[in-house]
Amino acid sequence: MKILILGAGAMGCLYGAALHRAGAEVAFVDVNQPHIDAINQRGLELETRAGTEYLPIPALRPEDVREPADLIVVFTKTFHTDGALAGIAAGIGPETWLLSLQNGLGNDARLAAHADESRVLVGASTLPSDLVGPGRVRSHGEGGSKLYPAFGGDPAFAGRVAQLLTDGGLPAALDPEIHSAIWSKAIFNAAMNPLCALTLRTPGFLGAHEESRSMIHAVVEEGVATARASGVNIESKPIHDLTQISMTDHANHEASMLQDVKAHRRTEIDAINGAIVAAARKAGVPVPVTQTLCNLVRLEDAKLTES
Template sequence: MRVAVVGAGAMGCLYAAAFHRAGAAVTLVDVNPEHIAAINARGLELETRAGIETLPLPALRPEQATEAADLLVLFTKTFHTDVALEGVKAIIGPDTHVLTLQNGLGNDEAVARHVARERVIAGVSTMPSDLVGSGRVRSHGEGGSKIYPAFGGDTGFAQRVADLLAAGGLPTHLEPQIQAAIWSKAIFNAAMNTLCALTRRTPGFLGAHDEAKAMISAVVLEGVAAANASGIAIQAQPILDLTVVSVTDHADHEASMLQDVKAGRPTEVDAINGAIVRAARKAGVAVPVTETLWRLVKLEDAKLA
């Protein structure tokens, strides 16, 4: 399988490594010139609990990518989706599938503006990954992926993708209730990502303070109420259990929103907390803690103007 990973940040590199280990022909596509140069010069360095490996993956700028891919894996920021897919339209052939593992809600519909709906695969990942330098990624912690055709239909290609990722070391399975999984991940991020960003601390810090734990629980319960009122049946306890894993097993992981705030980049809070708030309003559900965290992170974004 010819796989193009568009958005070669921490998560993109982690998944590219898995596809490479499984024997796929993988190309990284990104706009960071230092990162691209480092990968092409010495390979992608990936550090996991098992050790450090160096993987010989080609890295290109979007305009350099010209060969049609069987699978395009999209890991850009949500607000870059349209620009990113337009920038790599040369590699989107009539049979190319696009897998979005981006944060937040509504990514499948955004991708469907660029490819046929039957070729959109949606998913979520619970893997931790940090970009520690140009060409260097660290992933210390366990997790996996759930994927499924976003709008229903044939699951054959999605199963091949899941099998490759599993063979490459990232446990992945098909989840027919993928929208419930996406909502659950968004609710988790609405609590954990925002609090990490606002405190400038990793999950271990949150787990050590009752104030943070109370807000985490409140956001999860609000998000579940909004999901259920929107016709997505989910329960709170599995999400709460995942937050416990985050503050223990992933205690030192820098959440993507924390990385963005520290680096002076815009966050994806509109696609996470903002999307939950908008859905809650439409369904007539109050989500005050989720909305407060959304507005506080928006103030962080406003500092960049």
């Protein structure tokens, strides 16, 4: 299977490595030139609890993509999705599948603007990964992935992708209730990411303080109430359990929103907390803590536009 990883950040590299190990023909696509150069010069350096490996996976710029892939796995920031896919139009043929493992809600519709709905897959991951330097990724922690066709239909190709990931060391499974899994992941991120970003601390710090633990609990309950009011039947306990794992097993993991704030980059707050707030408003569900965290991170983003 010929696979392009669109967005070679921490998660893109982690998943590209697994697909490469499983025997797929993988290439990274990104615009970070030092990162591209480092990968091409010495291979991707991936550190896990099992040790460090160097993987000879090519890295390309978008303009270097010249022929269709069988699968494009999208790991760009949500607000870059349309532009990134347009930039590799040569890689999207009539038989190409698109898979989003991005944060937030609404990624299915974004991908469907670039491929037939029948070839759009979506998924959710509970794996941690950190980009520690050009060409260098670290992932210390356990987790897995769920995926499925976004709009229904034959899951056979999704099953092949899940098997490749599993064979490559990242457990993955098909989940017909994938939208419930995506909502659960979005709620988890809405609880953990903004607090990491605003405190400039990792989850271990949040777990050590009652103030943050109470806000995390509140955001999970608000998000679950919103999901249920929106027709997505999920339970809060598994999400609470994930936040606890984050604060213990992944205590030193730098959440993506924390990395963005530290690097003075725009966050994905609109696709995470903002999307939950919008759904809550439509359903008539009060979400005061989720809204407050959303507003505070949006103010962090607003600093980027100051002269």
